[in-house]
Amino acid sequence: MQAFVRRMLGPALAISALSFTATAASAITGQAKPQLSIEAERSPQGARITFKGKNWPAAARVKLTATRAPASTKPQDFGMVDADSSGVFTVRKVAICTTQNQEDGSLETVTFTAADSATGVKATASTRGGAWVCQ
Incomplete structure (x- = not known):
């Protein structure tokens, strides 16, 4: 029984060590x-x-883009933003509304990409397209 326990615990200990x-x-x-x-x-x-x-x-100089907005035919370009000395940025941009249809806004998803212009490292985030519905 003791040998069986050692055989079973061996892989678990190895995985724990790898995680650590x-x-x-x-x-x-x-x-x-x-x-x-x-x-x-x-x-x-x-x-x-x-x-x-x-x-x-x-x-870092970071380029901000997004997939097409609801009812639009082309991707969105939000330009460049500079990260501060601690690697943080916050910026607000306004994009024109692209649809009158509430359903388009609630069904479609817009995916945003931030890409470091020097290294090409990217991060993405998504949101529903409701913000692009004209008021």
Whole structure:
């Protein structure tokens, strides 16, 4: 019975050790993966979008784009933003409304991408298209 327990615990201990090693390596490098979050709301001017990024390299130039808005025919380009010295950015952009149809806005999803212009490292976030419905 004791040999059986050792055979069963051996792989579990190895997996635990591997997990600990990966966590320790991540803690040593201190480099967290860049992140992007999006808040989108309707406004009389169009879709008001707040981009929030963290864990980017200090002073990184980040290009902001998105898939096409509901009822639109082309992707969206929101230009460049600079991360601060701690790798954080927050910027608000306004995109024109693209549809009168509430259903388009509730059914379609818009995916945003932030890409470091120097390294090409990317982060994505998605939201429903309701913000692009004209008021």
